[in-house]
Amino acid sequence: MRVTIRDVARAAGVSVTTVSRALNGAADVGEETRQRVIEVAKQLNYRPSHVARSLVLRKSQNIGLLVSEFRKGSHHFLYDVLVGVHDTLAEHGYDVTLVSTDTARQQLVSYVDFCRARGLDGVIVMGIRLDDPYVEEVVESSLPSVVIDLPLLSRHCGYVMTDNVNGARYAVRHLVARGCKRIGFVNGAAHAAVSRERLRGFEEAMRQYVGGYDERVVVYADFTLEGGQRALADLLRRHPDVDGVFFASDLMAIGGLQYCKEEGIRVPQDLAVVGFDDIDLARFVSPQLTTVAQPRYEMGCEAASMLISMLQKGEMPSGTLLPPQLVVRETA
Amino acid sequence: MRVTIRDVARAAGVSVTTVSRALNGAADVGEETRQRVIEVAKQLNYRPSHVARSLVLRKSQNIGLLVSEFRKGSHHFLYDVLVGVHDTLAEHGYDVTLVSTDTARQQLVSYVDFCRARGLDGVIVMGIRLDDPYVEEVVESSLPSVVIDLPLLSRHCGYVMTDNVNGARYAVRHLVARGCKRIGFVNGAAHAAVSRERLRGFEEAMRQYVGGYDERVVVYADFTLEGGQRALADLLRRHPDVDGVFFASDLMAIGGLQYCKEEGIRVPQDLAVVGFDDIDLARFVSPQLTTVAQPRYEMGCEAASMLISMLQKGEMPSGTLLPPQLVVRETA
DNA sequence: CTGTTAGCGCTTTCAG
DNA sequence: CTGAAAGCGCTAACAG
Numbered sequence: 203m204r205v206t207i208r209d210v211a212r213a214a215g216v217s218v219t220t221v222s223r224a225l226n227g228a229a230d231v232g233e234e235t236r237q238r239v240i241e242v243a244k245q246l247n248y249r250p251s252h253v254a255r256s257l258v259l260r261k262s263q264n265i266g267l268l269v270s271e272f273r274k275g276s277h278h279f280l281y282d283v284l285v286g287v288h289d290t291l292a293e294h295g296y297d298v299t300l301v302s303t304d305t306a307r308q309q310l311v312s313y314v315d316f317c318r319a320r321g322l323d324g325v326i327v328m329g330i331r332l333d334d335p336y337v338e339e340v341v342e343s344s345l346p347s348v349v350i351d352l353p354l355l356s357r358h359c360g361y362v363m364t365d366n367v368n369g370a371r372y373a374v375r376h377l378v379a380r381g382c383k384r385i386g387f388v389n390g391a392a393h394a395a396v397s398r399e400r401l402r403g404f405e406e407a408m409r410q411y412v413g414g415y416d417e418r419v420v421v422y423a424d425f426t427l428e429g430g431q432r433a434l435a436d437l438l439r440r441h442p443d444v445d446g447v448f449f450a451s452d453l454m455a456i457g458g459l460q461y462c463k464e465e466g467i468r469v470p471q472d473l474a475v476v477g478f479d480d481i482d483l484a485r486f487v488s489p490q491l492t493t494v495a496q497p498r499y500e501m502g503c504e505a506a507s508m509l510i511s512m513l514q515k516g517e518m519p520s521g522t523l524l525p526p527q528l529v530v531r532e533t534a
Numbered sequence: 535m536r537v538t539i540r541d542v543a544r545a546a547g548v549s550v551t552t553v554s555r556a557l558n559g560a561a562d563v564g565e566e567t568r569q570r571v572i573e574v575a576k577q578l579n580y581r582p583s584h585v586a587r588s589l590v591l592r593k594s595q596n597i598g599l600l601v602s603e604f605r606k607g608s609h610h611f612l613y614d615v616l617v618g619v620h621d622t623l624a625e626h627g628y629d630v631t632l633v634s635t636d637t638a639r640q641q642l643v644s645y646v647d648f649c650r651a652r653g654l655d656g657v658i659v660m661g662i663r664l665d666d667p668y669v670e671e672v673v674e675s676s677l678p679s680v681v682i683d684l685p686l687l688s689r690h691c692g693y694v695m696t697d698n699v700n701g702a703r704y705a706v707r708h709l710v711a712r713g714c715k716r717i718g719f720v721n722g723a724a725h726a727a728v729s730r731e732r733l734r735g736f737e738e739a740m741r742q743y744v745g746g747y748d749e750r751v752v753v754y755a756d757f758t759l760e761g762g763q764r765a766l767a768d769l770l771r772r773h774p775d776v777d778g779v780f781f782a783s784d785l786m787a788i789g790g791l792q793y794c795k796e797e798g799i800r801v802p803q804d805l806a807v808v809g810f811d812d813i814d815l816a817r818f819v820s821p822q823l824t825t826v827a828q829p830r831y832e833m834g835c836e837a838a839s840m841l842i843s844m845l846q847k848g849e850m851p852s853g854t855l856l857p858p859q860l861v862v863r864e865t866a
Numbered sequence: 867c868t869g870t871t872a873g874c875g876c877t878t879t880c881a882g
Numbered sequence: 883c884t885g886a887a888a889g890c891g892c893t894a895a896c897a898g
Contacts, residue, residue, distance in 0.1 A: 206891055217869045222893060232867055249643070249651040253594065254891035256585045258874045264631075272620065277613035285604060292637040297652065299596075299631050305624040311581070319581040320629065456818070486788070488820050538875055549885045554877060564883055586875035590890050 214242040262321040270303035271329040278481040286502020348505045360519025362505040369494040369526035370403025373448040373476040382446030386419040390450040430454025452477035474534035489532035546574040594653040602635040603661040610813040618834020646675045680837045692851025694837045701826040701858035702735025705780040705808040714778030718751040722782040762786025784809035806866035821864035
């Protein structure tokens, strides 16, 4: 920071207070003075120091983006959300600082302390699991936060998720409409909140559209391709009559597709497949994957908007569900 | 920030100066005093304010990650780099602030001013183009910076790239070894620095391995799938004898593959295809794409390391080339 | 309408 | 070895 507010004050022949007021649009400044100050500031290419301002105002206009599982190759879901968060926050004059839970953990500090030390005004949390010790902290802390994909609601903590229940319903309904008689479900990790909701949607839809829910056709995997592959093998071994499967993630569904290819199972003729997420890959695998799309970018935007409302208007946090959308391609 | 250095000082019965020294490992503090201070600080759960420290030290331990083209769906290259940058920086105690060129542009401020206002210690730039007006600023500014995928070198600006020349050479050599007689090249956007280098590699390799370079088999597209599709159609129309094609990006190569499928061209029998990047998709398209892999994560790490060396040891910036690697799959 | 005065929380001379 | 004092750049009472 070369040129400071004092330089401007000196050059304009006024006090620093006046410069501050003029530049920040305070009402009590003479119009001619204001113009002069603005002119001089521009001339000098003056940029107020965010750091100094943060110190005195006690807010930094800086939001933390806390990511667990922030690692190579995990972009399928994270990236678009991140862009949405960034875009919305930037639009409102906030900066975004990347924070990974690993970093905080390594330094053995609580995530709240970590954010407080940096003077972050709020946090958006993504990729965190139900059983993560940070969950409790996030909920109880008074640091304004919005969580993505985990229904945590408290005085200072809101959340944004896809409507997973309905997403799962759409999948089942579509499978039924296609004529599937016996529908299986490959769910994701049990400790993920989204898995519970997708299971609920699956169960409800089965009761409604098929007239009954049989938990034996539900099997669990870990959201990965290999997991999906194994899970499907397992499911079909135990229930060879299954003619339609709903996977709780596209990656798992693609794993399932690979299994089908190896085993000579024709998709969708022998087995109809529906995924969840609509990642890029979905359009490129063959046959193309029918799936339930999540509005990833919009989730990021929504999370950011909510946090901004909390920060600026003191609004209460809330739980927001965004609508998923069935994208019909070739596998079902 | 609730508890400040004064609280610690008071509780420990010493001055703030002493607390500061004790906590920062200064030599001239009595050992017992230091222990007491540390103990009290822990008791009070004291966290020094980064903001206050930044103000007085005139450095923020915060690095900007300047991204142009920071938008939905552009993750194929960016994400892993970003993770690499974050990991390395975090490891060395730096925070990462996301900055998109759009944001700066909207506010009509130069990128340097933008970073200075935020007190950023340095910047890592990615996704910027040769003809971007910011390029000049980056090179001339005294703000330490490292650019990814653009060879900009100056007193305060270094760069990290894949060795694109050799990457292209590997592709051509492989195509030749497979028996291709007439090799075409679908290059990326001309304003991208990487395109120039890949072209050079292509040219050199053709002269070396084939004994001649014919610029008529070089066609340009824009790195996108659709672009690659059109470019290949164009290339084959004009040169039906082409039996091997090197694409400057996987996305374009995949577009080319789609064109082949539509036209009934068998890959690799009728036409061998090699891409560049090794994005996730490469393994999933059918036939699987043979490609030149870029070490994306490592590029991010390397860029971060270079910046840290500049910042901490005052080292001169440099140009670093990272080795690409040919990944042979099914298309060539 | 404008300037003076006090800090925000921290580090750092400079004296003891 | 320790503390008092000054100040990083900015804003906000409080007086004029």
